[in-house]
Amino acid sequence: MRSLARCCARNERRRHDCKEYRRAVVTYYLGIDAGGSHCRCRLVDSDRQVIGQGESGPANARIGVEALKATLMFACNQAIAQAGLSEGDVARIDAGFGIAGIGRPGIKEQLAQLDFPFRSVRYETDAFIANLGAHQGADGAILVIGTGSIAHVRVDGRSFSIGGYGFPISDEGSGAALGLSAMRHALRALDGRTKPTPLSAAVTGRFDHDTTLAVAWMDQATPRDYASFAPLVMDYADAGDSIARSIVEDAALHVERFIEAVFERGAPRCALAGGLSHRMRPWLRQKTVERLVEPLGDPLDGALLLAGSP
Structure with missing residues (x-):
């Protein structure tokens, strides 16, 4: 019995030592x-x-x-x-x-x-x-559409980006760009330069339909703040709102030009990523979608x- 107990104790120490060694390395x-x-x-x-x-x-x-x-x-x-x-x-x-x-x-x-x-x-x-x-490390390209937008290409040992210079001078097709367009259209509708739509009313409603409050918000707004309007724009575009549709259609054109550019620069494949990519995909032309691959x-x-x- 003592011999068995000693054997069990040795085995337990070995298991402990092995576990500690593995943890150490x-x-x-x-x-x-x-x-x-x-x-x-x-x-x-x-x-x-x-x-x-x-x-x-x-x-x-x-x-x-x-x-x-x-x-x-x-x-x-x-x-x-x-x-x-x-x-x-x-x-x-x-x-x-x-x-x-x-x-x-x-x-x-x-x-x-x-x-x-x-x-x-x-x-x-x-x-x-x-x-x-x-x-998974192979050559290819990706177009990230989120708060901002940027394409990245890896091909034949070269790695480079397209776009992504920062909001508001870049980030075309992004959430921030959608939000900026929504604000512009909404303020024009509020002062009578364009016809109001449900989207414009929803956007200005966040500021009690008061232009001065919207301007005060814009003084401090970040790209993330503008991008917070993107789901609203997409929802109203899907519902047929004329202003929302024009905003999303314009964004889709920018996304398609991004995709064309990465293939022109030699990318063998291209995937979409980012929080807005799934919502933007249905607005792309079928021939564009057919060129895309799913991320691995x-x-x-x-x-x-x-x-x-x-």
């Missing part, structure tokens, strides 16, 4: 998709099993690198806590961050100066990781590939 991978509306995080182990997730608010580089770091770490800490990782575990995390707006001069250099608690951190744009995830993965898959996840 495992690498964790963390992917971040930081966009203009929200920031999402996914944490996986060496077997690519999801062990933690997190989410926080807008994380465009425009907010400043210190504020950006706080937003990123808020989401990361949620995932780390959910996974139950220790401080030592966190030091074995390889991270891949896809961040909107980091193509601006000096931003990557500023980010490189930040002190993250991870073993390694790699930075790219949110469009880059979306493309990487959509085609999402932007967080791309961020994990960027981090080095197998």
Whole structure:
């Protein structure tokens, strides 16, 4: 009996030691998709099993690198806590961050100066990781239509973006662009320059149909604020509202031109992504839709590939 007890005890110690050893050598991978509306995080182990997730608010580089770091770490800490990782575990995390707006001069250099608690951190744009995830690292293109809009192309060792210069000078076909057009049309209807429609009434209704209140809102409005009108525009367009339909039809033309451009630049395939992509797709011509492929993965898959996840 004593011999059996000693044998069981040894086996238990071995199992414990093996578990501790595996925990000591495992690498964790963390992917971040930081966009203009929200920031999402996914944490996986060496077997690519999801062990933690997190989410926080807008994380465009425009907010400043210190504020950006706080937003990123808020989401990361949620995932780390959910996974139950220790401080030592966190030091074995390889991270891949896809961040909107980091193509601006000096931003990557500023980010490189930040002190993250991870073993390694790699930075790219949110469009880059979306493309990487959509085609699982293979050549291809993606058009992201969300708060903003941007196309990203990977072909023959080259990687480049089309559009995405920032609202309001760019971001054609995006949620922010839809919202801006809705505001313009609604204010024209309010002062009698165009015929009011249910959409224009719904938009100005948010400001008690008072132009001065709308102008005061515009003084502080962000792209995300404008994009908050996008679902309203799409709903009224689907219902046949004339102003809403004209706004969405114009946006669809911009989306189609994006798609034409990526194929002209050599992309072998193109996928759509972003919160507005599914609602915009029915407004595209059939011949355009037939050229599109379904994404093989999402932007967080791309961020994990960027981090080095197998």
